[in-house]
Each structure stands twice: as structure tokens, then as C-alpha cells.
Amino acid sequence: MANDFCEVMLLPSSQCDHCRSAQSNLPRRVYVTKGGSVYHRTPNCEGLKDGQQYARWKGHDIHDIECVPRSDVQAKLGACEVCRPDLPPSSVAGRPF
Template identity: 45%
Template structure:
């Protein structure tokens, strides 16, 4: 009892290859060398923006390659918000709109904080200019999705 093994010879429940795919994600995703997130498809506009930005800065770009979700997660990559808008990394994460350079973009609010000035700020992740950014934004720069 307790030592039942999966096809990868790991204890059942501990194998990332055999684990169910989290809600909102897919079993196979696309990654690029040097990228920090995984994508649903190679046609992702955020992926293309990131490739263009890398070229503008003289960096070498690499073709996206398809990998298992477990590989992308093991590499420490996060989910691309435009590709996986339904994915919530925690039960507390909420979709939101983030004000970035005078435009509202989709984001994911993961935490509220109250400052010494009694104003709220939120820890949010969003995509802009080919990068996925995690930062703290003032309450005036956040709104419900």
C-alpha cells in the first residue's frame, strides 16, 4: 500500500507526466529558448511581439518548440496570459484590466496590499511589448475584467 507506481516508475500522484492538466491549460505547449512563458500556439501575438523585440535588440531568436506542459513548468516558465486567459495559478488569482501606457490590457491579479497611505495596490501580471511583467500597480490602474 502506498507504493503503487505509474508507467514512469514514480509513486502515483507524484509524477508530473501522469498528473491531470490544471484547469485552463493544455498538455502540450510551445516554448522558445530564452523565453520565460509557455504558449498555446505559435500564432500567439505576445510570442511574436517577444520575437520582434529580441531581434530589435540584436538577440538571436529561436523557433518555438512543442513540449509537455510538465517540462515547461519544471523549467520555471509561467503561462502566457493571452494564450491561457482561463488559467488561475491559485484560487485567489482574478482576471483584471491593467492600465499600461494609457491603454487597458488583460492581466491577472494575484494579491491586494494596503499601503501606509491607506491606498490599495495589486500585484498583477500582464503582457506588454512582448514581455510578461509582474509588478505592483496602484488601485487606480486596476479594474475588473
């Protein structure tokens, strides 16, 4: 399977210590924008939409939403408080995923 390949260590996930130690319930890929300060579970997150509306209102540039490996941004950005990509979907009450 193509999804069973680690994009960080460039190994099959079954051979990668990074992947084996990662919690399986966390998304491997998350959504960000160039000007954002957090990462999101889905591109439809209300927090992401609100952030873009706020940036537009303040006259800032609006950047495209990008899907990136969580491991690339987790150390640089925080998790969105609305969609909480750091928690499994069943732990976030009231948010459909």
C-alpha cells in the same frame, strides 16, 4: 489512442496518477522558445510573436518555436499573459484558440 499516453510517467494516461490529477482543460503540450521566459497555448500567440520581434529589435538571437510537454516547463517558465495556457480557452475573453 496515442495521445492517451503520459510522457512524464511513461504509462497509459488512465493508469497515471499524474495525468488523473491534472486538470483535463489544460493543454498537455505548449509552445516555447529557447530564449523565452513564458510558455504559450499556440505557436501563433501574439505574445510569442511580439517577444520574438522585441528580441530581434534588441539584436538578440531568435530561436525556433518548439512544442513541448507542459509538465516539462511549467515549473521553470510562467504562463503567457496574452494566451494564458493556464486557463481553459473559454476563460480567455477575446482570444481565438
